[in-house]
Amino acid sequence: MNPDITFRSAVSDWLQLHKDYIKARTLHDYEQYKNPLLDFFGDKALQSIGKDELGSFQRWRSATLKGPGPESKFSTDA
Numbered sequence: 704m705n706p707d708i709t710f711r712s713a714v715s716d717w718l719q720l721h722k723d724y725i726k727a728r729t730l731h732d733y734e735q736y737k738n739p740l741l742d743f744f745g746d747k748a749l750q751s752i753g754k755d756e757l758g759s760f761q762r763w764r765s766a767t768l769k770g771p772g773p774e775s776k777f778s779t780d781a
Contacts, residue, residue: 710744710752739764 708716714737722730743760744752 706748706750708749709746710749711741711746713749714741739767 718730718733718737725733740760743763744756747756
């Protein structure tokens with residue numbers, strides 16, 4: 704693996720390599736789950752992402768949600 708590969712490229716490559724072995728619904732879910740990860744990690748070098756960055760992502764993700772669901776299903780905005 705290229706040590707300078709970005710998170711974005713790694714995600715794209717992984718999905719491309721595995722899409723034929725993943726059920727359509729699972730692939731759809733993965734496509735949805737990758738969006739916040741790409742928003743946060745984007746073009747960061749994959750090898751530079753460690754436990755501190757994962758913790759930062761978790762805190763960022765929690766701060767961007769208004770409820771426990773991945774799509775802010777429980778938003779108090781109405």
